[in-house]
Amino acid sequence: MAATMFNALRLSTVEEAYADLRHRTLSKIQGNFARLIYLASTRDYNSARYFHSGLADRFSPEIAAKALELAHREVFRELVSASLENLAHELELYMRSTRENPADFFRAWQAVEPFRVVVPVDTHPTSAALFISNVSFALEVLRSNLKLPQDH
């Protein structure tokens, strides 16, 4: 019974941390694609552990990591479910928020494909493939609509 109470307490703490993250940080980022990039950037490349100093101070590094992981999965799930049209719109919002020259942005994104590293760990391979494919096509559609020259 004590263990159940402890688990319930931990769960509510993760939920609180998640709500805090949404309220203080994610709500200030415009668009789900930008949120996905931000959340993926809080994950260490080598250990796949999430870290956010403010959240870790308010809760604990473990709780903060769980909240970040939860948010990452949720935002990713929303983007995988989004239609290609909405995804292209999200991607355009993100591109404009970077204030990068569109031609440079598309060149970099199509060459480096940074969207490959934003997939949460343990995502089903079919969902990951669908996301990567959709982002590639959304980039191509945006690029052709902006009448940018092809690099190929």
Next chain:
Amino acid sequence: MSEATAIVALVFLALGLLCALLVLWRQPGAANSAAAIHHGPAAPRVFSSAAGHSRECPTETIEHIFGSQDLDFIRCKSSHRLRRAFERDRRQIALHWVWGVFDETQQIMSHHFRSVRSSPDLSISLEAKLVAEFLLHQSLCLALAAALRLAGPDNLARLAAAVGNVRRQVGAAVESFPGAVPEDLTKSSGLQSNS
């Protein structure tokens, strides 16, 4: 042999040949080529853990792959070349999913049969029901793969949903045999009931 028996035998023979052709049609490495069309040599890593992934593919992903909304958007917004590339890519992703489901279900059934062979709780009627559901599932997978090869994934959402439903029924039936299949194996194959 009567004429009716001969016709039935011929129908079964034709079905068997069709299944064999479909399985042979399944090119080795076809799954890995799915994203390679656009994503270069690094793409196969997306599928690298296909045999051992830990969860069932989300329903919304399947609905998305087999829906027509994205194709309609691509038709309106892009060139003929891009539309062809998109159709090819979606077909490969869909085929990868179908063959993954086909293989996983086959694995779970092989494991189940090995486990229950010597079980004292063996029920012939339950086993027969399970085999019927398994054969229905595999037939639906083959039909879906054939339809994908011929037409593409858009407008096949109902058939894909039927595969998912039968899959859950097989999962529920396998789970009803206590201790027949370890929990982790049913999880890895996605063969779990919704309960």
